[in-house]
Amino acid sequence: MRTLRLRFRWRGRVNPLEDPDVGRERAGHILKAIFGRVLSFARSKSRFVPQLELFVGCSQIAWDRKTSKRAFCHVFHRPGRVCAAPELITVPINYILGVMIHEIGHVLALKTWGRSSERDADIAVLKFLGINLEYRSDLVLEWVSNRVVEQVLRGSR
Numbered sequence: 718m719r720t721l722r723l724r725f726r727w728r729g730r731v732n733p734l735e736d737p738d739v740g741r742e743r744a745g746h747i748l749k750a751i752f753g754r755v756l757s758f759a760r761s762k763s764r765f766v767p768q769l770e771l772f773v774g775c776s777q778i779a780w781d782r783k784t785s786k787r788a789f790c791h792v793f794h795r796p797g798r799v800c801a802a803p804e805l806i807t808v809p810i811n812y813i814l815g816v817m818i819h820e821i822g823h824v825l826a827l828k829t830w831g832r833s834s835e836r837d838a839d840i841a842v843l844k845f846l847g848i849n850l851e852y853r854s855d856l857v858l859e860w861v862s863n864r865v866v867e868q869v870l871r872g873s874r
C-alpha cells in the first residue's frame with residue numbers, strides 16, 4: 718500500500734525539482750519510508766549490510782549545503798545512522814535511491830575492506846548489491862536505473 722502511494726506520487730511528476738513545496742516533516746516521513754525499502758532491499762542482497770536508521774535534518778548537512786548543492790546525505794556522523802537533508806525529496810527518485818545506496822556502500826566498504834573512499838563505496842555497491850551507480854545531472858549525483866527503482870520500491874529480488 719505504501720509502495721503504491723509512493724509510486725503514484727512520483728509517477729505523476731515530470732520534474733519534482735520544480736515542485737519543492739513539500740513540508741520538511743512530510744519530506745522526512747517520505748524519505749524514511751523510501752530508506753526503509755532501500756535498506757531491506759540491500760539486506761536481502763548482502764548479509765554484511767547492518768541495520769541502519771535514516772536521520773533527516775542533520776545540521777551539519779544543512780551547513781554543507783551552503784557551499785555544495787549536491788550535499789544531501791552522509792554517513793559515519795553517528796553510529797548506525799545515515800543522515801539526510803530534507804531537500805533530498807526534491808530530486809527524482811532515481812537519484813534519491815542512488816544517493817541512499819551509495820551511503821550504504823560506504824558502510825559496506827568500511828566493514829569489509831577497512832576503508833571507504835567514494836570509489837570504494839561504489840565498488841562495494843556493485844560487488845555486494847549488484848547495482849551499478851552512475852553519476853548524472855548538473856549536480857553529478859548518484860543515479861540508478863528505472864529497473865533498480867522498480868526492484869527496490871516493489872521489494873522484489
Ligand SMILES: [Zn+2]
Nearest residue numbers: 775777794800
Ligand atoms: Zn549528520
